[in-house]
Amino acid sequence: MGAVVGRLKRRSEFLRVAATRCKWAAPGLILQAARAACSVPPPSGGASVPALPSSGGPALRVGFTCSKKVGNSVARNRAKRRLRAAAAAILPALAAPGYDYVLIGRQETLRRPYAQLLQDLRIALKRVGALREPRPSTAEAPPPLAEDKGE
């Protein structure tokens, strides 16, 4: 069994992950990753935060989001549900611990066959999470060749 997966809930956490600019866009989804801030909640005092990464809390955390480009609320919720199911299948075993991940739904998320959606997530993890050290320079290099691999 892999690591325990926590959830990202606050807008500020999503913004922090997005600010690292370490991401990979697969046909069915977009993955963003950031090293879990060792001092995740310094401003508001450590005592009030329920889950501490260092103690027995989740080893990695993931958040899901969808813009209105995907569709109405029905479409957005369905996209998030598929991403949630895919994340539950892949992340605990394959994702590097100590990171925060954000999965972003796309229009293709709804139509993509589920097996390919899982494959998209694996490739994205390899490009982003499995490198162990997602430096900004290396994250920008790979994009060209990965595009045809997903087809």
Added chain:
RNA sequence: UCAGAUGGCCGGAUGGCCGCUUUCCGGUUUUACCGGGGGGAGGAAAGUCCGGGCUCCACGGAAAUACGGUGCCGGAUAACGUCCGGCGGGGGCGACCCCAGGGAAAGUGCCACAGAAAGCAAACCGCCGGUCCGCAAGGCAACUUGCCGGCCGGUAAGGGUGAAAGGGUGCGGUAAGAGCGCACCGCGGCCCUGGCAACAGGGACGGCACGGUAAACCCCACCGGGAGCAAGACCAAGUAGGGACGACACGCCCGGAAAUCCUAGGGUUUUCCCCAGGUUUUUUAGGAGCGGGGCGCAUUUCCGCGCUGUCGUCCGGGUCGGUCGCGCGAGGCGUCCGGGUAACCGGCGUCCCAGAUGAAUGGCCAUCCAGCCGCCCGCGAGGGCGGUGGACAGAACCCGGCUUACAGGCCGUCUGACGCA
């Protein structure tokens, strides 16, 4: 059979694997996790357009005003702009559908273009009568007749414009005409009958006056305090504002100080007095009360209430987080019983039926069922195989409505046409 009208209902099914949320039971190391059982989106959950419950705030009271809404009558309902049943008007052969459907003799405004004229009576072309001039014809003449034109008067039939032109049609009547008279229709108020009422039917009368527009202002009747679960309550942490108490300053502004009260002071004749005059000032002082005004309580009126600052102590406490609010209710269901034409109401029985908060109620697979496409078989009804494939849309405090979106399908009632019997 075809075409149509209308009411109601459904809105994929079953299974497997893996999850989410909630609740109950059991276990443990009772914090958290494990095991087992149960519940887990809609007819519109949507738009947030009305009406309520609930919560807080404002609330002193009353009336009026303003603002907003509603608008045939009766009923239903917690309430409604909803629903039901009627009435009136309009459309349709019909079933049936549609209607912001109070008041236009309370007042103001507007009625484009066209037209002479658009609301109060008028008259452009006309028609008719009188008169004058001219011309022509006739006549011995006075004059007569006809025509053109001017002037005065009578008309509103006809023409023409318009959405709308001062009732309509017909007959009489007249110089020409005209409700001028008559008949029928329309209109008006009156009376009678039916109806709870809207209204309908009838009668005699009037003699046409009263154009339309209220989705222009307006008038009338009735209804309405505001904000919303991000309401609101609590918990941990605790900044600013805030509140309470105490102290001090002395409490919106102006006025006058005759009388009243309080405090302090002074005088002293001590059951009392601090007065009068004058003055630029030297007036016992301060306060309350008093009179007037300002601001606030939507506006106005009447009465009513309230108005300041510093310091100290204590209480309390923004955002974020957590718990509650939070689902037994105007509740669902019933070949049930009773009342009612119906909306609906009463009774009986039975059931407990989502509570998330980056927001659960799902992800994937298989089979089946509609539907669609292609091929094959069959005279035909139909059958077989393969592929494709399920709309609009996701609770966020809760109910009653309205409106809008919606693949496909099911059931009932009724109307018209055609055919058959």
